[in-house]
Amino acid sequence: xxxxxxxxxxxxxxxxxxxxxxxxxxxxxxxxxxxxxxxxxxxxxxxxxxxxxxxxxxxxxxxxxxxxxxxxxxxxxxxxxxxxxxxxxxxxxxxxxxxxxxxxxxxxxxxxxxxxxxxxxxxxxxxxxxxxxxxxxxxxxxxxxxxxxxxxxxxxxxxxxxxxxxxxxxxxxxxxxxxxxxxxxxxxxxxxxxxxxxxxxxxxxxxxxxxxxxxxxxxxxxxxxxxxxxxxxxxxxxxxxxxxxxxxxxxxxxxxxxxxxxxxxxxxxxxxxxxxxxxxxxxxxxxxxxxxxxxxxxxxxxxxxxxxxxxxxxxxxxxxx
Amino acid sequence: xxxxxxxxxxxxxxxxxxxxxxxxxxxxxxxxxxxxxxxxxxxxxxxxxxxxxxxxxxxxxxxxxxxxxxxxxxxxxxxxxxxxxxxxxxxxxxxxxxxxxxxxxxxxxxxxxxxxxxxxxxxxxxxxxxxxxxxxxxxxxxxxxxxxxxxxxxxxxxxxxxxxxxxxxxxxxxxxxxxxxxxxxxxxxxxxxxxxxxxxxxxxxxxxxxxxxxxxxxxxxxxxxxxxxxxxxxxxxxxxxxxxxxxxx
Numbered sequence: 001x002x003x004x005x006x007x008x009x010x011x012x013x014x015x016x017x018x019x020x021x022x023x024x025x026x027x028x029x030x031x032x033x034x035x036x037x038x039x040x041x042x043x044x045x046x047x048x049x050x051x052x053x054x055x056x057x058x059x060x061x062x063x064x065x066x067x068x069x070x071x072x073x074x075x076x077x078x079x080x081x082x083x084x085x086x087x088x089x090x091x092x093x094x095x096x097x098x099x100x101x102x103x104x105x106x107x108x109x110x111x112x113x114x115x116x117x118x119x120x121x122x123x124x125x126x127x128x129x130x131x132x133x134x135x136x137x138x139x140x141x142x143x144x145x146x147x148x149x150x151x152x153x154x155x156x157x158x159x160x161x162x163x164x165x166x167x168x169x170x171x172x173x174x175x176x177x178x179x180x181x182x183x184x185x186x187x188x189x190x191x192x193x194x195x196x197x198x199x200x201x202x203x204x205x206x207x208x209x210x211x212x213x214x215x216x217x218x219x220x221x222x223x224x225x226x227x228x229x230x231x232x233x234x235x236x237x238x239x240x241x242x243x244x245x246x247x248x249x250x251x252x253x254x255x256x257x258x259x260x261x262x263x264x265x266x267x268x269x270x271x272x273x274x275x276x277x278x279x280x281x282x283x284x285x286x287x288x289x290x291x292x293x294x295x296x297x298x299x300x301x302x303x304x305x306x307x308x309x310x311x312x313x314x315x316x317x318x319x320x321x
Numbered sequence: 322x323x324x325x326x327x328x329x330x331x332x333x334x335x336x337x338x339x340x341x342x343x344x345x346x347x348x349x350x351x352x353x354x355x356x357x358x359x360x361x362x363x364x365x366x367x368x369x370x371x372x373x374x375x376x377x378x379x380x381x382x383x384x385x386x387x388x389x390x391x392x393x394x395x396x397x398x399x400x401x402x403x404x405x406x407x408x409x410x411x412x413x414x415x416x417x418x419x420x421x422x423x424x425x426x427x428x429x430x431x432x433x434x435x436x437x438x439x440x441x442x443x444x445x446x447x448x449x450x451x452x453x454x455x456x457x458x459x460x461x462x463x464x465x466x467x468x469x470x471x472x473x474x475x476x477x478x479x480x481x482x483x484x485x486x487x488x489x490x491x492x493x494x495x496x497x498x499x500x501x502x503x504x505x506x507x508x509x510x511x512x513x514x515x516x517x518x519x520x521x522x523x524x525x526x527x528x529x530x531x532x533x534x535x536x537x538x539x540x541x542x543x544x545x546x547x548x549x550x551x552x553x554x555x556x557x558x559x560x561x562x563x564x565x566x567x568x569x570x
Contacts, residue, residue, distance in 0.1 A: 050408070053412040054412060055408055055411055055412050055567070056567065056568075057568045057569070075414050075416075078412055078413060078414040079414045081412070083409070083412045084409075085405060085408045085409060085412075086405075087405055089404050089405030089406040089407075089408065089409055090406065090409075091331075091335075091406060092404075093335065093338055093339055094331075094338075102327060102330075102331050103413070105323060105324075105327040106324055106327050106328065106410075106413045106415060107413050107414060108323060108324070108414055150409070
């Protein structure tokens with residue numbers, strides 16, 4: 001066990017009657033990381049989070065949070081996590097400040113500490129103007145912030161947020177995301193989502209899940225890099241066709257090329273480099289050398305979305321394509 | 322302990338902040354008022370050898386008890402399960418026992434509060450008749466002990482029914498059926514032949530109707546206290562097991 005691991009999950013399996021929600025899951029999250037758990041609906045994200053927050057026990061395997069086992073040392077674990085479940089359930093008849101005080105007391109904070117922390121999270125989550133209002137009367141965005149404030153009120157080491165931006169309007173999503181990003185300075189954050197830009201914007205690392213298994217785990221950039229082996233370089237060049245063809249034939253870096261006539265007398269070429277090599281500088285040099293006119297030079301990049309779609313496509317579907 | 326008190330306070334405030342708590346109290350007061358009218362009718366008749374409190378424990382008391390108990394308890398667990406707050410509650414550092422006991426305590430406290438107007442009725446009666454002998458405070462005390470013990474049993478029963486489901490209606494119906502079932506045991510004994518068998522013996526010990534009559538006469542029998550407290554303990558234990566069952570289900 002390493003000291004800086006916040007979450008250690010090994011071989012975690014959770015079986016419900018008739019199906020396996022999580023099967024043989026293993027991953028580690030270091031302190032201070034913001035990790036996104038990404039996957040289609042029913043991939044086992046919520047189940048994993050429920051196990052980590054000691055709400056459900058695992059069928060087999062182990063999970064440790066801050067070095068404490070979630071099964072045998074549940075109290076220690078619960079003290080250290082702030083968990084916001086999916087759909088953010090709240091006591092709708094309570095007032096915001098009253099609710100946060102109640103939650104803080106429940107989490108074992110003393111009187112003065114409760115008062116200080118509640119004021120702090122109210123400010124942090126932008127709830128100052130609604131502190132006295134009844135939660136049930138608030139807009140969805142504010143409710144979400146109350147849920148976040150609740151997750152943060154006892155200064156947990158680990159914050160687990162299950163779909164924190166679901167059902168919000170774009171500007172609310174942006175402010176919640178910014179809040180999550182700011183959390184990364186003091187807390188370890190694990191968020192689940194199926195919204196890709198969210199992960200790209202907020203997370204330092206992504207775990208992609210499908211059918212209870214982890215398919216990929218890396219930083220968003222690395223994932224893009226590894227998946228961009230077949231990235232193409234696109235160029236539009238004004239040059240005789242024969243020159244272009246002979247040029248591409250001679251170059252060892254090019255694995256495959258495709259030539260088509262474009263608007264004007266330009267040619268549009270799509271080049272695939274060996275090992276996903278970036279061909280843009282080579283093409284620029286060639287154009288300069290031969291005096292060709294170049295009007296476009298770009299490289300197709302796989303977005304996280306492509307990676308995600310490719311990884312999470314069910315196997316049966318893959319075969320038919 | 323802090324978690325227990327915090328939770329109890331929240332549960333209690335949810336009774337008094339929402340309209341529901343007052344609706345239950347109002348209904349109880351209304352029925353107690355009717356009770357009072359019938360009591361006055363009785364007192365105008367021939368002298369009887371029963372206490373004033375005993376007169377109360379005919380039909381209305383049981384009607385109020387059997388209906389108000391499921392209404393008070395149905396929401397305790399099932400609403401939290403339905404709205405999902407059960408998850409946020411159980412992921413804080415509180416034990417299952419603390420949650421069960423806090424909800425039980427709050428419900429019991431509220432139940433006793435709904436019966437406070439009864440004392441008012443009796444005191445008014447004493448004041449209006451100008452007859453101090455009518456009101457025996459000891460009898461009133463033992464009556465409240467009886468109400469308290471019955472409350473323990475019915476609240477624990479309601480907790481158990483509520484913990485099992487996420488539907489308030491199912492919870493209310495289950496606890497009503499269990500509660501009424503237990504109450505009807507008091508009368509089943511009459512259906513048996515006169516000779517004593519172990520069945521009739523057992524049933525007669527479990528006759529809550531007779532227990533309550535004794536309490537309202539001022540008779541405090543420790544067997545009754547043991548009976549109610551042990552059954553309450555049993556149902557609270559069942560509730561605890563149901564709450565805990567998410568861990569092994």
